[in-house]
Amino acid sequence: EGRWRPEDPIAxxxxxxxxxxxxxxxxANGEVQNAPLDHPPTVGELLTHTAGFAYGTPFSDPDDPVDALYQGAGIWQAPDLGAFARQVAQxxxxxxxxTNWRYSLSMDLQGALIERLSGLTLPDFMRERIFAPLGMLDTAFHTPPEKRHRLATLYARDGESPLINYPNPLMKEDWDRPPSLASGGAGLVSTACDYARYAQMLLNKGELDGTRIASRTAIDQQMSGRLAESILNKRITTGHYTLRPGFSYAYNGAVVVDPTRAGMPVGAGTYQWDGAAGTWFWVDPTNDLVFVGLIQLMSFTAPPLQKITQALIADALLA
Structure with missing residues (x-):
């Protein structure tokens, strides 16, 4: 709709x-010092985690000074996305x-941006503009009471210890109605079938079952590598991912620009990401396939399931 451009300053x-x-x-007195910006961060930098924001979640490094400031500010207790954005801006x-890449609350600020541009809450916008048109009937920021019995249990595991039930660490609760603070980075409940419909829309360049929700150009932009070689050469690791030459970051997801350089058994242009609780997906335009895997396990020692399944699928394709 032309309401924003990647080069727009966020402000x-x-x-x-x-x-x-x-x-x-x-x-010397332990007081935080701040410096002026070289340039205002842009929407494009917000979409690629290069704007400079931190995260401040329970999993953030308590010894990182900026993450500590985020956690001390209580940003995740904000009543809504508008208040959340105002707190982060301070x-x-x-x-x-x-100048760098850092996984952050950028997706949550994108939610605030969507609310400001559309005049809708983030849950309403996503339902009206994405989920309903794509037939994603079980995807929302909440679980209605009549679907509660279908909600999966979240587990945690440390090393080889037994599985334990684990409360959701990234949300205050599993909501039974749309929350006022909808987390663009961690708040959706979904199913494998719904997730696959979204992934198929990406593979189809913005269309599914005759319904178009984005232009081919927009999807191409979303799934194109955006990081400078100088950043990729830092080989930044987050979770099971190490960004590196050949394996870049696009808009809100990683992309395999050059499979040979990246050392990955997928087609060029493969767009992918994973979740903290073991969910993972990828869209491989070269091989005309989508893959969705969902488990519910919080663990820093879980096996790299995306890497494992990509190797298995590659073997099947070659066969």
């Missing part, structure tokens, strides 16, 4: 971010925009 649409600063250490960036 063009969320004016509360006009006065952002960047973390510059602490002085905190310093972790680095100068565009």
């Amino acid at each position: 063009k649409h969320l004016p509360e971010f006009e006065s952002l600063r960047v973390y510059a250490g602490v002085n 905190l310093p960036l972790a680095y100068q925009p565009g």
Whole structure:
């Protein structure tokens, strides 16, 4: 609809971010020091985790000074996305925009941006513009009471210890109605069939079953590598992923730009990501396939299921 462009400063649409600063250490008295920005972070940098934001979740490094500031500010207790954005805007960036990559709350700020541009809440926008048109009938930010019996149990495991039931660490609760603070980065409940419909839409370049929700150009933009070689050469690791030459980051997902350089058995242009509780998917346009895998296990020692299944699928294709 032309309501935003990747090169737009975030503050063009969320004016509360006009006065952002960047973390510059602490002085002799232990007081946080901030420095001016080289340039205002853009929407494109927000979409690629290069804007400079941190995360401040229960899994964040408590020794990281910027993450500690985020956690101390209580941003995840904000009543809604508008308040959330205003609180984040008062905190310093972790680095100068565009100079590094860091997994962050950027998706949640995108949710605030969507609400501001559309005039809808994020749950309403996603239902009206994505889930309903694609026939994703079981995907939402909440689980209605009549579907509660279908909600999977989340487990945790440390090493070889037994599985234990584990409360959702990224949301206050499993909601039975749309929450006022809808987390763009961690809040959706879905099913394998619904997830596969979304993945198939990406493979089809924005269309499914005769319904188009995005242009081919938009999907091509979403699934194209965006990181400079200087960032890829840092070989930044997050979870099971190490960004590196040949394996870049697109908009809100990783992309295999060059399978040979990346050392990955998938086609060029494969777009993928995984979730903290073991969910994973990829879309491989070269081989005309989508894959969705869903488990519910929080573990820092879980096997790399995406890597394993990609090797298995590659063997099947070659056979």
